[in-house]
Amino acid sequence: MGRRIYALKKYSTLIIANLAGAIMPTYTAPIRDMEFVLNDVLNVQSASVQGYDELEPDFLSAILTEAGKITSDVLAPLNSVGDKEGCVFENGVVRTPTGFKAAFDQVREGGWTGIDCDPEYGGQGMPYIVGTAVGEMFASANMAFGMYQGLTHGAYSAIHVHGSDEQKQKYLPNMVSCHWTGTMNLTEPHCGTDLGLMRTKAEPQPDGTYKITGQKIFISAGDHDLSENIIHLVLAKIPGGPEGVKGISLFIVPKFMVNDDGSLGARNSLSVGKIEEKMGIHGNATCVMNYDGATGFLLGEAHKGMRAMFTMMNEARLGVGLQGLAQAEVAYQNALAYAKDRLQGRDVTGVKNPDGPADPLIVHPDIRRNLMDQKSFIEGARALVFWAAEMIDRTHREGDKDADGLVSLLIPVIKGVLTDKGFECAVQAQQVYGGHGYIEEWGMSQFARDARIAMIYEGANGVQALDLVGRKLAQDGGKHVLAFFNEVKTFIAEHKGKDDAFDTDILEPLKAASKDLQSASMYFMQAGMKNPNDALAGSYDFMHLFGHTALGLMWARMAVAAQNALTLGASDAAFYETKLKTARYYMARQIPATALHLARIQSGSSTVMGLHADAF
């Protein structure tokens, strides 16, 4: 490939020019924006949540800066290595890509694995919201790598909540430090969403253990060379138990048995059948796991396995939504840098780079539209996820049932919308590169391919929409959706009438969106009573309608925070002015989509279900 010249120094920020060919993507942690959400919008230090008083701006800044360093310097450079090499399964052993082991050791030594874990087991006991901010960085820099740790965290949580004291003492310290990693085993070849069809069985043994037999598929981080032991959590049926999902129990099934003194014992009877060739996240080993009478230990109560899984589901799904946002962030950063550097065409309103052969892409309105779509989604989504993380902290640290109810309602929205939009942004970012976006060497394809999985796993997005409309919406008598509407209403009432332009540009579009969401909810209650298909046919649109309204609320809050900062004479006025302009973009260009979603919802199910299955 020919030499590329980067003439416009003033536009050049992130790109490291490689005169011989492609420019590899980089990642810079969006620390300033995270600080804005934590300090200016959520005002965490003053929020009355146990432990939040310690979250002083300097303390947060120090953590985010350190997390930014390890993710940018250590994990991001391994992202394309992981994609190109993938994991290798040879002689029954899974090898991770070059550099993953050393990086994992470094992450472990930095104490990043237990940041929000219980200090009793070696964790740092920080709020979940801090873990979420750091988690975004890990998921941006190297999503496949971050999953080894993320899944361990999920397994840690399950044992922490449902395990006996003995189980906790035995497994948690090594899981907090990631000397042992964890997995979740749900799916089988014939059942994914419909776990009632599960066949893996757990036969009780005289010593109180169980023999686990069956095949599980799509097991992320199912085997690898990063840790000394792997603690598999496996859903299985105890023979003679209730039919369907009510007969499912959860088991701890270690790769190596753990002796009473904590040392590792014999290899358990489980093995990797194969690892899958996937569209993306090549750096994470997705395994077919075969359990051949493996020794398992019941976690929690028998036949209550699904309930145990559900208690972790909010965090797991929030984590996947975060991946959607995180991949959009890193893809956007690189598309932006490319748009500032690549010279192509001229600004129709007047040449911007007279000394160069052409103007940078960013002068073109359609490139702007593309970038602003991404920017306005990403920043709104970050605020939404952090707010949800605060509610999760409020639930766990304050026992706040209202926060728990509202966040449970928002979780399917966050998972479904942030992964759909995250993928869409990654595809848009790839588009900015033109032909180079399609060439693997430039790295933009990987972001799209990696982001794609987040729409599927941890409950495909159609299942999120079903959870939202079929379960969450009416939960506790519809109390939580009313709380959301109230949140919007109170906010608007508090801030309107101070500034006409603000009312028109920010508050009115939010109000219109909220009204569309209320109309849709009302439609579901009325029509859905008569024919459940009328509600279900609109579930996906409802999820996105809700997403737009929730993101709109976050943008309105951010706009108020930015305006307050400007009024107080903040030193970095440019940052806050940009925030206000981006809020206006979201309100002008994105939130009007609620009317379309409402129109689709109100068209009911007659056209959706009109054809007999044979007529397709």
Add this chain to the structure above:
Amino acid sequence: MGRRIYALKKYSTLIIANLAGAIMPTYTAPIRDMEFVLNDVLNVQSASVQGYDELEPDFLSAILTEAGKITSDVLAPLNSVGDKEGCVFENGVVRTPTGFKAAFDQVREGGWTGIDCDPEYGGQGMPYIVGTAVGEMFASANMAFGMYQGLTHGAYSAIHVHGSDEQKQKYLPNMVSCHWTGTMNLTEPHCGTDLGLMRTKAEPQPDGTYKITGQKIFISAGDHDLSENIIHLVLAKIPGGPEGVKGISLFIVPKFMVNDDGSLGARNSLSVGKIEEKMGIHGNATCVMNYDGATGFLLGEAHKGMRAMFTMMNEARLGVGLQGLAQAEVAYQNALAYAKDRLQGRDVTGVKNPDGPADPLIVHPDIRRNLMDQKSFIEGARALVFWAAEMIDRTHREGDKDADGLVSLLIPVIKGVLTDKGFECAVQAQQVYGGHGYIEEWGMSQFARDARIAMIYEGANGVQALDLVGRKLAQDGGKHVLAFFNEVKTFIAEHKGKDDAFDTDILEPLKAASKDLQSASMYFMQAGMKNPNDALAGSYDFMHLFGHTALGLMWARMAVAAQNALTLGASDAAFYETKLKTARYYMARQIPATALHLARIQSGSSTVMGLHADAF
């Protein structure tokens, strides 16, 4: 992987169960639907276009059936082979995947390469619309493979229109038969869209030839082992010519020189620098081409190379739009088969498969929504492309300037919208498979990865939007967009008032969409005059607004055709009833998007262009 059981015989159609693992995708040519468009909607045999009188239903059926066989039986099975093996560049030679050469020979022997080419050079002289129908099948069955032939056809057209008699005699017969293939060389490392920056130079020689020197990138089918010779068409600048795009000329640069007796002579001074690793279309070699004083022959006039390229652009862009539609079609077929076979969950309105452990996916409303989105796009898009092909025939065979103007207006819409939506459908189809959609073995990922390129090449979709709004809309005083509005108006006037439900469900939504399109056009004329950015910031939304209206017009036409057939007592009433129901779906669920696009357009450019480039 475990065994899969396909209990529901009545739902099983396309899938060939493979008890050991994944089920590979298949392709069945949508012959019935193509016949409906050609015979019932466009009524081609009666259209007054030279050569169309021969297009009797039986004749069309025979051609489509034969094309269906070779694409389903020969090309489709090689699709995943091409993806997995890719092309290999070793010792300066490019090797295509296993089986490609034999299949290419078979396609050539079947006469498929010259179906709509000039009989004077060995073509079959059929209308372009027939080539388009066959082309859709090739692009569905194996997009990467189809490109070798597709690019040859483009080069053939350029030489056919702009070549001297001698050039035509020398090159065309072997290109029609694909014994020689062709390429297009436009892009250079530093210039894609902005060809004015081109550096490749063409130095005149005393013998009337030119020495071509420079590097071209992203050259599809740039080198391979399928043909004896490759005829490269290369854009280059003759030193001393005008600046920018006005100084670009087009050259014929053969891989092997052609002697006067038609035999092959010396190797020309050109070589492959490397082949690119891409996100998809792995079976097609995307080459970096180095021209080192290669001998080139001027094609057409000096400095008029861009104009020569433009004359082929309608067909080339229509062909890419067709790829979007074609990938959606094949992905949809497989998603539909999976939705009928995969048992998961129960119909909330009542069990549909009481003898099985669960109901098939297709009972679930959100799966229906997903499938109907695809189906309603695909069938509408097919009708639109075929209509455009008819207008291209009308242009070439009847010299119809109005048809030429209208199709030129529609081309950026077809290219941009059909490739955006085609990719979206491939992603939706992949989603139906849940986790299996992400595993390469199941083949759904390839459809999404392959479809992605169509949004980028032959003018990235943002450039299509710019072409539409900045050039085509106002062309000939806005005559062609008025012709389009008139087409809609006349159609509605002709068919309204006969059936209330038809008016409400079909004609009114079309009328509303057309009104939105008119309002947007009006906005561009008024606001765009004052500030061109106001038009350009809405260009992408305008392209999609236009697309919805055009697809809506096609659905209204198809609905009328279906109703006519039912009135006349057609034997396959079920087909026509399904068509009417799908039309209603499009009108209820898809076309309302025009209001959102209009709202975005009318918000102007202030929020889009609000940030200074440094503020991002």
